Amino acid sequence: QVQLVESGGGVVKPGGSLRLSCAASGFTFSDYYMSWIRQVPGKGLEWIAYISHSGSKIYHADSVKGRFTISRDNAKNSLFLQMNSLRAEDTAVYYCAREGGNCSGGRCYSEGYFDHWGQGIVVTVSS
Amino acid sequence: QSVLTQPPSVSAAPGQTVTISCSGSSSNIGDSFVSWYQQLPGTAPKLLIYDNDKRPSGIPDRFSASKSGTSATLGISGLQTGDEADYFCGTWDNSLIAYVFGTGTKVTVL
Numbered sequence: 001q002v003q004l005v006e007s008g009g010g011v012v013k014p015g016g017s018l019r020l021s022c023a024a025s026g027f028t029f030s031d032y033y034m035s036w037i038r039q040v041p042g043k044g045l046e047w048i049a050y051i052s053h054s055g056s057k058i059y060h061a062d063s064v065k066g067r068f069t070i071s072r073d074n075a076k077n078s079l080f081l082q083m084n085s086l087r088a089e090d091t092a093v094y095y096c097a098r099e100g101g102n103c104s105g106g107r108c109y110s111e112g113y114f115d116h117w118g119q120g121i122v123v124t125v126s127s
Numbered sequence: 128q129s130v131l132t133q134p135p136s137v138s139a140a141p142g143q144t145v146t147i148s149c150s151g152s153s154s155n156i157g158d159s160f161v162s163w164y165q166q167l168p169g170t171a172p173k174l175l176i177y178d179n180d181k182r183p184s185g186i187p188d189r190f191s192a193s194k195s196g197t198s199a200t201l202g203i204s205g206l207q208t209g210d211e212a213d214y215f216c217g218t219w220d221n222s223l224i225a226y227v228f229g230t231g232t233k234v235t236v237l
């Protein structure tokens with residue numbers, strides 16, 4: 001079955017960096033778009049970034065643009081989020097999520113929803 | 128600040144029906160498919176509805192949804208205590224070039 005397992009969270013000082021990883025299994029990772037989504041405890045969901053199946057298409061939310069970078073290694077079935085210049089407001093639970101989609105004629109597409117989520121990893125930015 | 132507006136909470140007795148609205152604009156709901164997510168306490172969100180009204184396998188038909196113009200609605204019939212959770216709508220916003228979620232609605236079974 002599909003499994004997504006995040007790692008790399010923890011406590012970091014403002015201005016510091018962290019790299020989150022998401023290990024994927026149970027599906028052909030290279031066929032799917034992937035996203036990072038975060039949630040401040042007790043609050044709503046905020047989409048942060050997505051990356052296409054091949055890594056050729058990447059979008060980041062304005063709130064993290066220039067500070068966070070999404071990437072993937074299809075050979076290792078892994079998704080990453082490099083977070084630099086961290087701020088207190090980046091404190092949240094971070095989820096990796098697979099985007100529902102399909103492949104046709106050698107090209108893969110996202111259908112604009114998240115059909116599988118990891119369990120989440122906590123990132124705390126505090127001095 | 129979310130661009131999709133949901134009521135903060137809804138409640139009903141077991142067996143009853145609740146509906147949750149999700150209001151957006153022409154650049155998001157009006158132009159893209161809507162999905163819905165259920166988040167049980169202390170767990171990750173789970174896909175409930177995709178493409179406005181489709182249920183993934185394993186989701187009971189007590190959960191239904193629709194979209195009209197710039198609004199979407201999730202319905203839960205035959206309410207059960209296990210349905211107590213937060214529910215979020217979501218869709219792509221072509222103006223923001225971002226995926227956006229609703230503000231979330233807490234469902235309470237009385």
